[in-house]
Amino acid sequence: MAGARGLGLLLALLPVVSAAMPGTVVRLNKAALSYVSEIGKGPLQRALQVTVPYFLDRSGEVLRPTRIQILDVQVSQFHLSFIADFGIHLSAAANFTFKTFRVPEPLELTLPVELRADARVALSSIGTPMVSISRCFPLLGHPSDFDDSNSTSRALLGLVREHVNAVLSNKLCLGVASLVQELNVHLGTLIGLNPVGPESQIRYTVINAPTVTSDYISLDISAVLFLLGKPIVLPRDAPPFAMPPHVRSEDSTATVGLSQHLFDSALLLLQKAGALNLDITGQLRSKDNPLNTSALGLLIPEVARQFPEPMPVVLKVRLGATPVARLHPNNATLQLQPFVEVLAVASNSAFHSLFSLDVVVDLSLQLSVSRAKLQGATSVLGDIRVEVASSNVGFIDKDQVHALMGSVFEEPLLEHLNALLGIGIALPNVVNLLYVTPEVFVYEGYVVVSSGLFYLH
Incomplete structure (x- = not known):
């Protein structure tokens, strides 16, 4: 597998096939080729370290296998x-050092070789990216004798060269083909689920053959999120997503476009999983704790009447509506519409509903990439909007409740939400591939990650 890592990085971002909804575009630029060329010499050298069969030495009276x-x-x-419209061209120059174990004097020589190969990039029958060598030819130069003190005849040297040429002309291309087969096995590991949470996963799938230009390889990809093994399906079809040809690609190794559809699916997943729900409680004996019936009774007299002794208060925050993400140039926002039920704990530990609120929270969404995950962080935009949905404690002054929500609701909500978004969601990748020095740009209806790549050996 190690032999595939260098060339394999070219397609390291290519995900797998099966879904039909486009939502992501992955583009590997010329800088990716430069990086692969830099780290790929070792794997290529190992692939070219072929076995040479014995040479029949005819220089004497008896044929001697050498x-x-x-x-x-x-x-x-x-x-x-x-x-x-095809794939990748490979060109390489290498020096081969040979040793001929001839008695009584061994012969060492070097042979310069230039290697040319064309590789087609397509999709396999099982839906994974597949690389295949369509044309390969080595160009062998003239050997040079390393050991000037030996007495090997130039005639013998010519025979050895013919033997080596015949072997390498076939075996070098077989070595490259073997390297590519290892690459295809490696790309097969792209089929699988990446965890998002304890019960949720994401799977990226290539939905058509790669588009190859003289500047990049681009893939249209769908992202399917799963909850308890079932796919998350939006109530509406996603519009086609296409990333402009050269957006943020000048100096980047990889450019990844993430559509509105992916963000909508991720938020629907969080909502269906109940991950955005939380209970907010306070310390009963804390002097600064407004989440008890005594503090709440100062705002709502009926609460003081029903609970003459201080009792804990719990805010049960539930998201019945799916959060909404909006992507505009240089501006990503998130809107939550939680339903908040305010409950008091009675002396028998039963919960007693005091009142409930419909809340609207607008948040600024900051996106970043760490290793191979897209992460988010939020902060509140403007005022939290509050409407009283129901009450079991009579009239409620909305302004007083609004002040309460700002002091006890906002901070726990942000901590909970940012902890979830900080876990991140896996971007298209393979094992051991990291995004380095990534930048995130927000456009109308989509997000672009422009990044370098680093492959852990």
């Missing part, structure tokens, strides 16, 4: 480029 071994392969140049 062992030839590749002592070392050094890839001095490795370059990758896009082939529009």
Whole structure:
């Protein structure tokens, strides 16, 4: 598998196939090729370290099988480029060091080789990205004798060269093909679920063949979120999502476009999972705690009458409506509409409903990327809007309740929400792939992550 890592990084972001809803675009730019070229020499060198069969030495009266071994392969140049509407072109230059174990004097020589290969990028029958070598040809140079003190004849050297040329012309391309097969096995690991929460997962799927231009490889991807093994389906179809050709791609290795559909699905998942629900309580004996019947009775006389002794108060926050994310240029916001029930704990530990509120909270949403996850953080925008939904304690002054919500509701809500969004959601990736120095940009209806890549060996 190690041999696939260098070339494999080219398609490290390519997810898997099965869903039909487009929601994400992944684009690998020319900088990705440069990075792969940089780290891919080692895997390519190992793939080119082929076995050379025995050479039949005809220089004497008796045919003598002579062992030839590749002592070392050094890839001095490795370059990758896009082939529009096809895939990737590979060119490499390497020096092969051979040792011929001839008696009485072994022969060491070097052979320069240039390697050219074209690889098609497509989708396999099982729906994973697949790379295949369509054309490969090595160009072998003239060997040089490392050991000037040996007495091996130039005729023998010519025979050895012919033997090595015949072997390498076939086996080097087989070595590259083997490397690509390891890559395809590695890409097969993209099929699977990435956890989002204890009972939820996300799966990215490629929905058509890659688009290859002279500047990048681009993939249309769908993101499906699952709760308890069941897919999250929005009540409305997602419109087609297309990212402009060169948005934030000038210096980035990878550009990932995330549509409104993905954010809507993630918020629906949180709402269905009940992850946004919380209970807000206070310390009964704290002097600053307004969440008890004594403090609340100062605002609502009926509460003081029903609870002459201080008792704890609990705010049960429940989101019946799905949160709404809005994406505008350089501005992402989130709106929550929780239903808040205010309950007092009676002396028998039973809950007694005092009143309930319909609340609207507008939040600023800041997005960031850590390693391979998109994370969020929020802060309240403007005032929290409150309406009394029902009351078991008579008339309630909305302004007084609004002040209460600002002091005891806002901070716990933000802490809870930011803890959830801080967990993050996995971006398209494979194991050991990290996003480095990422930048997040918000556009009308979509978000772009522009990033470098780092592959852990």
